[in-house]
Amino acid sequence: MQNIKNIIFDYGNVIFDIDFKIAQASFQKLGITDIENFFAHKAHNQLFDDFETGAISPSEFREGIRNAAGKPELTDEQIDDAWNSLLIGTIQENHDLLLEVKEKYRTFLLSNNNEIHYDWIINYLKATFQINDYDAYFEKAYFSQHMKLRKPNTNIFEQVLKENNLNPAETLFIDDSPQHIEGAKKVGLNALLMTEKPAQLGAFLKANGIL
Known part of the structure; x- marks a missing residue:
């Protein structure tokens, strides 16, 4: 893009x-x-x-x-x-994709999460992929329960932009929730609504000119 x-x-x-x-x-x-x-x-x-x-x-x-x-x-x-039971899982290809994207862009994770889900996900990643966290896959991973903020409120986007000195006009936000997309746009972010399943993440990124 x-x-x-x-x-x-x-x-x-x-x-x-x-x-x-x-x-x-x-x-x-x-x-x-x-x-x-x-x-x-x-x-x-x-x-x-x-x-x-x-x-x-x-x-x-x-x-x-x-x-x-x-x-x-x-x-x-x-x-x-x-x-x-909400949590299904992911695939190794998506982790490989994240590393590929990280070579071309500064990348960040911004997730509405909570302590019970976070603990389950970390245990799942360790058991399935031998991954302890997402530190290697993003410049920084942000989780709502740690920030005391959540999407789609604009203050959570503003904090990520400010902490990392990001220009919103040069920053793309990808989310599956329309209301979160609208929140991102309010602070000037470019935004893409993910309408595919995570298994199609690679195709989605390529179709939108990211890879």
């Missing part, structure tokens, strides 16, 4: 497969009703925003799930299993 020197990648459904429908079904099995309003791709209960910004702890998140389900007897394991 012309004039692009920096790329900020989202994680879920860009690099790593996630499935909201599986998590919805898992939460319904725990007893949660009105699932489309409670947890979906484009909207969800405030509980999830609070957890993704580190405003509440894992134990407080789990208690929120118990309250929503009306089942105080739910165990931590039951709740974590339901929540982590």
